Amino acid sequence: MILASASPLPLILSVLAALAYLLPAALMHRMSVRSAHAWVAVAWLLQGILLVSGLLGEPPHFGFAPALSVTAWLVAAVYAIESLIYPQLPTRWTLSTIGAAAVLLAYMFPGGPMSPSTSVWLPLHLAFGIACYGLFGIAVVHAWFMNHAEKRIRQGKDSQSGLPLLTLERLTYRFVAAGFVLLSATLVVGMLFGEVVYGHAWRWDHKTVFSVLSWLTFAVLLVGRTGFGWRGKRAATMLYTGSAFLLLAYVGSRFVMEIVLSRTP
Template sequence: MAIVLYALTALLYCGLAFHGWATRNPALAAAGGAAIGHQGGQPGRPGGGAAAVLVPGPGNGRAADGQPAWWHAVVLGALASHGWLLHETIFPADSMIFGFAFALSAMLWLGVGIYWIESFFFSLAGLGLIVFPVAMLASLMPLAFPGALILGYAARPLFKLHFVIANVAYGLFTLAAFHAFLMLLAERRLHGFNRPADADAASGQWLGRWLDLLPPLLTLEKLLFRLIAAGFVLLTLTIASGFLFSEQLFARAFRVDHKTVFAILSWAMFGGILIGRHFRGWRGRTALRWVIASFGILLLAYVGSRFVIEVVLHRFS
């Protein structure tokens, strides 16, 4: 059953990624040519009018990102297959097997789910072109790195609550990191519009067409800080529930180890970003770089440490 779910999940993600690349880029070129023809042959920048054509209104039977209903059904099917796969591989029988590859797979699964919900309200086609391929790779990683962390206390209700909240928080921050990365690329391209046309062409028009699919930077920024705020609340609950679980299991609420240190450090960094945004109006490259750095620290809290133990040191707990 697990092999079938692996194949089905990868196939669905691969199909969604291929659909995005195969339909979006040619559509931009065609829409740009149609826009030029509509203007009586006047020259225009490729992709300038394409975004408006690619994002039809709700009256056309499509969601805010211009995707048809069947696309949303396929994404839902991929989420169901990926979720079932995670359940079957992480919770076999009455035990629990986990590792850094499972953590990455769960993070991307939740990231795709949040992206799917967002796609009903915002045009995020450009984001999907990177989310689906990465999710496909993450879903297959447990095949290469199966992990061997068998938890005897996995059935405890407090641990299950801690585990679910932590993974939802990681999913939110994963999508926030994707947002920040794409916003950095879009901002860099925006400030590069004063370059000569031949230099712009030499840099590769595919990147520009991809970034043209994104909503305005202000919209992405609003979404980014909503994701960070929600993730920060869940990360706070994750740390608090972790302390409670540690108190029950080890009779110590605070254990000084790399996972705890990195988790608290990332929590402080994300909190600092929200405080700076609220009181100092942080935005632009500075805020985006802090978001990516904070996400990197969060990855080190569990994924990085498990990677070192499982792969680098070839040791399993």
């Protein structure tokens, strides 16, 4: 459901952040790379302020759209750090467009207020879960770059990847491995300490089923890659499938609760 804020400040910050993301994307052929990076940095900071204000507000709010916004924010942060380590990595303005859409979506659908009785451990649990989204999100972005580069190479064109394919592939699956570790920790915490974190024991609801399916998919992917040398389209398909399951686990279930059923869990 859409929750209108009593203060115009969130709307102003959301519009400014979206414009700061979109401006370099719209003017990418007429704006220097340095100026474009500066605009994206401003947008990223404004988006961070909005996310913190939502999570630390009175009462704190969270839902499917803020979860997507945090994911986009983390992906942008990781990509910016990578660009410093690998300057040849090309700027991808599609990410700026996604960032702008995520900011506006989070304003329109800020989620529901968290219960005052919420455990102090729940925000930490959410942080681990959202970090998983960010790591797998950047892995999906890298896999798309890799597949696009491979396709261009087969067509006899410049790959435009900015990095050797093997380097891009290693980066992709390092993010997958790191995300898998965090996802495993998140599931273990939910399984062993569910009553402390959620106020109820572990239960097999839609979120749990999709989370476990995601974990199994990534486990098969990592075993297949390490033990059987899976690469290319097969490995990328497994990555996309596991990420889709993970997206359905929290964002999908919250979307149904908030938008389809018009109630907050």
